[in-house]
Amino acid sequence: KILREDFMNALEEVKPAFGIASEEFEQCSANGIIEFSPSVYELLQKAHLFVEQVQQSSRSPLVSLLLHGSSGSGKTALAATIAQRNSYPFVKLVSPESMIGLTESQRISAITKIFNDSYKSPLSLIVVDDIERLLEWVPIGARFSNSVLQTLLVLIKKQPPKGRRLLIIGTTSEREVLAQMDMASAFSNEIYVENIGTLDAMQAVVQHSGLFDEQCDYDRLFANLHEYLETRPFSIGIKKLLLLVETARQDPDKHSRFMNEIRALC
Ligand code: ATP
Ligand code: MG
Known part of the structure; x- marks a missing residue:
């Protein structure tokens, strides 16, 4: 006899076909999220609305959200938390850490592959973490990888194929730099992540x-x-x-x- 419990367990065990990078995300928010001020809850609420918008409205198959704030303000943990708290079948993290040791062209292929994979799933979420570091931006001499920048600019604005929906959450500590690269305006929405100041x-x-x-x-x-x-x-x-x-x-x-x-x- 199959009990409801068995059925629920089976559901738990069936992993979606395409990547759910839950361990990676768990690592990013290992210390949890402390609601130290109303702004934390408000940010998560706002982000959740975008999660629902992509899920429910057929008119917005592509939504992108840039979380920006000072270094260490909690952007990665918040993005990871938003990624974990939903039922999207495809959730992936693009981070500088996952690109260590890759050449520029390998980085471009890796990023492009994640986006192409997402187009195969009806509903996807991609976190593009620490964008300035993905671009290997360095303040001295203001150097960065223009090819990675161009790739990301195209992918962030690219409409997914018909019937597919995609939410992109980017993070950066260098909003001004991204603005100069036309990267900040590539995102349809922005939320500022506050430091602790009270x-x-x-x-x-x-x-x-x-x-x-x-x-x-x-x-x-x-x-x-x-x-x-x-x-x-x-x-x-x-x-x-x-x-x-x-x-x-x-x-x-x-x-x-x-x-x-x-x-x-x-
Ligand atoms: P960096 O600029 O170095 O990339 P960051 O802004 O991405 O830093 P995180 O790496 O996310 O910051 O670090 C925030 C840390 O604080 C995490 O360990 C997270 O678990 C913890 N944390 C606790 N409460 C919160 C909160 N309300 N918001 C964000 N992070 C929180
Ligand atoms: Mg970070």
Whole structure:
């Protein structure tokens, strides 16, 4: 006898025919997403609307979204989270990490292949992570790979074949540079990923991290942070703040260590 449970298990086991790069995406957001401010939830909500738009509206078979913000503001983790939280049968990550050791022409083939594969699936999502690094852009002498740029420009704007739908999510820490390359305008939508710039947000992250065992230790730290940061505008990426918490965790005197690290930064 086949129980409903068996049926559900079987569904779980059937992997879609084309690439679901779930492990890659899990790695990108291994530390999870902390909702340290309303902006985090709002961003995910907005992105989810695009996910639904591509899924439901036959009039928008191609939607692209650029997540931009400072280095370490959480763009990759957010893009990976959006990619994981949907039921698209084809989800792929194009990242500089996956291109290590490839020549320029191999990079172009690899990127083109992912897009061509996506055209075989009715509904696809491609994350193009860290675009300036994919282009091997370097600030000194403003060098970059023009062939990779041209390839990406074409692919990001290319309508998928009839009946196919595609959502592209790009990330960059260099929005201005991409704008000069006409790359930013190739995306139909943009969302700015904010840094942490309020005490509330910082407290939410520290509290979430489980740095201390006792609430009174948090309260003491937050009181000190409040006093120090009250007169100092600050802006710190979530990546850096989490690293800072981990540094403090290793120190026997977590409180002082955290405060010292903050003083060095802000
Ligand atoms: P880079 O500019 O170096 O590419 P990035 O902007 O892509 O950095 P991530 O690599 O995504 O930043 O790093 C963000 C880290 O913070 C991840 O480890 C992620 O799990 C964690 N994180 C926790 N909360 C959030 C959040 N609300 N938004 C984004 N990342 C978060
Ligand atoms: Mg990144």
